[in-house]
Amino acid sequence: MTTYKDIGVDKAANYVGTIEIRRPPHNYFDMSLIQQIATAMEEFDKDDGVRAVVLCAQGKSFCAGANFNEPARDNAGENDVGGQPVNHLYQEAVRLLRTKKPIVAAVHGAAIGGGLGVACAADFRVTCPEARFAANFTKLGFHPGFGLTVLLPELIGKNQAELLFYTGRRIGGEEATRIGLASVCVPQDQVRAEATKLAAEIAESAPLAIISTRKTMRGDLADRVKAATDHELKEQTWLRGTEDFKEGVKATAERRVANFKGR
Template structure:
């Protein structure tokens, strides 16, 4: 199976590595999310693949959407190309995949990048990792299905805390709240992710697929319904002065001065 300049795909026995190759920050757009979804669809048909490791080159796992990227006609800044609705349709495809995924989070997983990390079954992280749902700091509303997936993993109160404050959660904090399943030194993150994926892959492939389908029953449909709502909220917030100020403040690395309009 071949990859692309932005996405590497490598087979290691019964485990397949999907590697995001947009270092150092690995910003995503519609094209990248679509490539990941396409690859997972192909792996669903590959009987030799029993588990997946999702990793990234560079210092960040995925720093979210690149708001500075030029957009195509009819597009918007959050998705890079196409529309945010198109992006979320591709994201839902990721949640429909059949094979277990272990995310190797060696650095920042921010905004939609956190959504991508949360789409995996498990996350291996390190103290240097940072997890943030920084949407309100941008004058925005959470997306990528995070308003349903994150509470299911860390509880409603912890998720609300992350949403309302936009704070960055360290690897240690993420491990304590269950957002990270395994915590190891930074240089061991990928190896530990493969170790877990191989442990999963040692089991009956049919039993594994059946059990995972039961554990994640209805998840993709719930994410689809939630992204529809998230998109509606994001659409009107995108027109506000606060959103423009939030993006500008982020670019200038300063605290935003919101006016509530």
């Protein structure tokens, strides 16, 4: 099995695999992290000893999105490690969505921006009242990314997704469960165990039938996300050069309301 830098990978006797994000406390993502998760999932796809996967995280947050205050990170739409301006991050996101086995995300803390995208790439989300979910892109003067313009409406409906996109508001685990963004809400210290329980229940079903049914249910989701991320990246690229984006990032870092100028 591949050795990973930022994730832990394990599998249990009950046919449940585990991928743990290990960038505490907030588990900010970049191309490398998503690439590692996608590679681990592809390895699980080839392993008959894994029928369902739990995606979880160390630290305070599940995944607090991209850290715009660390320019060295290869964030969405930024240059690759080799300096080539390609949409590498979103290619890895689509790669993750093309994997075959069900994923249960254990969202014990914040899932923000692209981190919400990571959570929504899973089939199910187990969460807790203390968790926070936000598509906060417009609060940054930015366009939603990570395929969320497809993934979020798929889960909660178009108008509810528009509400979260346009306001950038944060909602807790109970509200996320009520609107269908999460499947189960339990006490915070039980999130991972409950996610593992759900994955084990899925793993009791016939594995070939699960893969076949999941393929039918997901349909062309990965292809639609690919098309969406191509468009998202174009919008993010020009918005990144605006004064509003600079103000949004600054205001977020300073924990204040942004003073946007529309330019």
